[in-house]
Amino acid sequence: MSVLPRSSVVDAVSRRRFLRTAAGVSLAAAWMPAASWARVLGANDRLNIGVIGTGGMGTAHVQSLVGKSAAENIKITMVCDLYRRRLRNAVKLIGGSESDGVMEYEKVLDNKDVNAVLIATPDHWHTKIAIEAMQSGKDVYVEKPLSHTIEQAIACRDAVRKTGRVLQVGPQRTSEARWWKAGEAIRAGRIGPVVWSQGSYCRNSREGQFNWTIDPDAGPESKGDGFVNWDRWLGHQWNLAPKIPWNPDHFFRFRKYYAYNGGVATDLMYHWLSPLLLAIHGQNGAYPRRVMSGGGQYIEKDGRDIADTMLLTADYDTHSVFLSSVMVNDVGVPEMIRGQKGQMEPDAKGWKISEQGAWKDDFRKSNGDMLKADPGKDQANFLLEAGGDKDGRDHENNWLDSIRGKAKPNCNVELGCAVMVAIKLGVESYRQSKVFSWDAKAEKAVAM
Ligand SMILES: NC(=O)c1ccc[n+]([C@@H]2O[C@H](COP(=O)([O-])OP(=O)(O)OC[C@H]3O[C@@H](n4cnc5c(N)ncnc54)[C@H](O)[C@@H]3O)[C@@H](O)[C@H]2O)c1
Structure with missing residues (x-):
C-alpha cells in the first residue's frame, strides 16, 4: 500500500x-x-x-x-x-x-x-x-x-x-453542531475517559424493510423511459459485482443484497459510527482493534440475504462502541457516550451530561463552570446546549x-475510511460468524 x-x-x-x-x-x-x-x-x-x-x-x-x-x-x-x-x-x-x-x-x-x-x-x-x-x-x-x-x-x-x-x-x-460540542466536552475532560458508547437505528414496517416500489416497465429491454443499462449498473466488467440477469428487486432494492452493500450496517450503522468517532477521536476518527457482530434474518425472508437484526460491537484501543440496527422492531437503545466520571445523553437542546456517583467530586470540579448550584447528594447534571448545524452550514x-x-x-476521507473499516468488519463478522481484528500496520483484516 x-x-x-x-x-x-x-x-x-x-x-x-x-x-x-x-x-x-x-x-x-x-x-x-x-x-x-x-x-x-x-x-x-x-x-x-x-x-x-x-x-x-x-x-x-x-x-x-x-x-x-x-x-x-x-x-x-x-x-x-x-x-x-x-x-x-x-x-x-x-x-x-x-x-x-x-x-x-x-x-x-x-x-x-x-x-x-x-x-x-x-x-x-x-x-x-x-x-x-x-x-x-x-x-x-x-x-x-x-x-x-x-x-x-x-x-x-x-x-x-x-x-x-x-x-x-x-x-x-x-455536520450537526452537537457532535462537535460533544467532542469539545470529551476533550475538556467533562466525563473523564470515554469507555463505551452506543447508537441505534431501528425501524419496523408491514411491507418488509427496503421493499420500495418497482417500476414495472423498467429493464434493459425497454425502449422508452424504462430503459436501464443493467450491465453497467452491476459493473461486473470492473469486478464491482457479479454478472447476473436483469433482476428488478436487485436494481430497485439493492440494500437487500450483500453483493452491492452491507445491509443495515452500511446503510444505517454508518450514520451513527461516523459522528461517534468524530466526537470521541476528532476529525480523522480511529481504526478499530477488534469487531464482532451478531444478529440474524429472523423475519424478513423474502429472498434477500441481509440480516433484519444486527448487533455490532467495535473495540477501539481505549473504548468500545455498540451499535444496533433492527428492521422488525423500532425501539432502539438510546444514544449515549459513557465516560468513567460521567455520561452524555442527547437532549432536545443538545446533551444532558450527568455524573457517576463514585467520581462525583472530580465531575463537579471539572464541570464547575456549568453546574448552577451545589446539587448536594443528588446526581449532578447539566445541559450542554448545541443545536442545528455546525457554523450554521449543512x-x-x-x-x-x-x-x-x-x-x-x-x-x-480519513474518518470515512476508518468508519468503513469497522462497519465492513462487522458485516463480515456477521456473515462469516468470525471475530475480526484489524492489523493497523498492514491495513488488513485478520480473522480470529
Ligand atoms: N445520507 C443519507 O441520508 C442517504 C440516504 C439515502 C441514500 N444514501 C446513499 O445514497 C446512495 C444511493 O441510494 P439511493 O437510495 O438513492 O439508491 P437508488 O437506487 O434510488 O439510486 C441510485 C441511482 O444510481 C444509479 N446508478 C447506479 N450505477 C450508476 C453508474 N455507474 N452511473 C450512473 N448512475 C448509476 C441508479 O440507476 C439509480 O438511479 C447509497 O449509497 C445510499 O447509501 C444516503
Missing part, C-alpha cells in the same frame, strides 16, 4: 490553496495540465456541479442544490444516471436540456467545466467514480458509506492524500465551503 509522505500531502494542499488565489490563476494557467483546470476556482466564481446517480438520494441532493444555487453561487450543469426515467427527471429538475443528462459518468468527468461531482449511486460504484473524479481534477461529495469493500475505502483515502482534492463523505450527522454547504477553501469537510 502506498502512503504519501506527510510533506507531499501538505504540499498538495497548499498548492491548491495557492492556485485558488487570484494571483495564482494566471501563473497556474501557464503550466497546468488541462485536467487540472477545475482547480482554478476563485472564491467568488460559480461552482459547476455534476450529480452522478439520480435515484432517491441523488434526486434529493439535486433538489436541495438547485434550491441553494443563487445563495451559494452554484449550478448543476450535468446529471448522470443509467436509468433513463430518473435521468430525464433530473434534467427537468435542473432546468437543463437533453444534452445535460448522460448515462455514462465518464462524460461528466471529461467535462472540464464541471468543477465538482456528487456521487449518489449504490455503494459498489462509489469509489471507482470518486477516484476517477479526483484524478480528473474534480472535488467530490460521495454518499455514505464510503465504499463497498475495505480495499476500495483505503484506495479512495490514498487517492485523496495523493491528489489533495476535497472529498466529503455523506453521513450528514457529522453537510452540502460544508462541502461547498471546503471546495472554496473556507472550511474542511466535516466527514473527511
Whole structure:
C-alpha cells in the first residue's frame, strides 16, 4: 500500500490553496495540465456541479442544490444516471436540456467545466467514480458509506492524500453542531475517559424493510423511459459485482443484497459510527482493534440475504462502541457516550451530561463552570446546549465551503475510511460468524 509522505500531502494542499488565489490563476494557467483546470476556482466564481446517480438520494441532493444555487453561487450543469426515467427527471429538475443528462459518468468527468461531482449511486460504484473524479481534477461529495469493500475505502483515502482534492463523505450527522460540542466536552475532560458508547437505528414496517416500489416497465429491454443499462449498473466488467440477469428487486432494492452493500450496517450503522468517532477521536476518527457482530434474518425472508437484526460491537484501543440496527422492531437503545466520571445523553437542546456517583467530586470540579448550584447528594447534571448545524452550514454547504477553501469537510476521507473499516468488519463478522481484528500496520483484516 502506498502512503504519501506527510510533506507531499501538505504540499498538495497548499498548492491548491495557492492556485485558488487570484494571483495564482494566471501563473497556474501557464503550466497546468488541462485536467487540472477545475482547480482554478476563485472564491467568488460559480461552482459547476455534476450529480452522478439520480435515484432517491441523488434526486434529493439535486433538489436541495438547485434550491441553494443563487445563495451559494452554484449550478448543476450535468446529471448522470443509467436509468433513463430518473435521468430525464433530473434534467427537468435542473432546468437543463437533453444534452445535460448522460448515462455514462465518464462524460461528466471529461467535462472540464464541471468543477465538482456528487456521487449518489449504490455503494459498489462509489469509489471507482470518486477516484476517477479526483484524478480528473474534480472535488467530490460521495454518499455514505464510503465504499463497498475495505480495499476500495483505503484506495479512495490514498487517492485523496495523493491528489489533495476535497472529498466529503455523506453521513450528514457529522455536520450537526452537537457532535462537535460533544467532542469539545470529551476533550475538556467533562466525563473523564470515554469507555463505551452506543447508537441505534431501528425501524419496523408491514411491507418488509427496503421493499420500495418497482417500476414495472423498467429493464434493459425497454425502449422508452424504462430503459436501464443493467450491465453497467452491476459493473461486473470492473469486478464491482457479479454478472447476473436483469433482476428488478436487485436494481430497485439493492440494500437487500450483500453483493452491492452491507445491509443495515452500511446503510444505517454508518450514520451513527461516523459522528461517534468524530466526537470521541476528532476529525480523522480511529481504526478499530477488534469487531464482532451478531444478529440474524429472523423475519424478513423474502429472498434477500441481509440480516433484519444486527448487533455490532467495535473495540477501539481505549473504548468500545455498540451499535444496533433492527428492521422488525423500532425501539432502539438510546444514544449515549459513557465516560468513567460521567455520561452524555442527547437532549432536545443538545446533551444532558450527568455524573457517576463514585467520581462525583472530580465531575463537579471539572464541570464547575456549568453546574448552577451545589446539587448536594443528588446526581449532578447539566445541559450542554448545541443545536442545528455546525457554523450554521449543512453537510452540502460544508462541502461547498471546503471546495472554496473556507472550511474542511466535516466527514473527511480519513474518518470515512476508518468508519468503513469497522462497519465492513462487522458485516463480515456477521456473515462469516468470525471475530475480526484489524492489523493497523498492514491495513488488513485478520480473522480470529
Ligand atoms: N445520507 C443519507 O441520508 C442517504 C440516504 C439515502 C441514500 N444514501 C446513499 O445514497 C446512495 C444511493 O441510494 P439511493 O437510495 O438513492 O439508491 P437508488 O437506487 O434510488 O439510486 C441510485 C441511482 O444510481 C444509479 N446508478 C447506479 N450505477 C450508476 C453508474 N455507474 N452511473 C450512473 N448512475 C448509476 C441508479 O440507476 C439509480 O438511479 C447509497 O449509497 C445510499 O447509501 C444516503
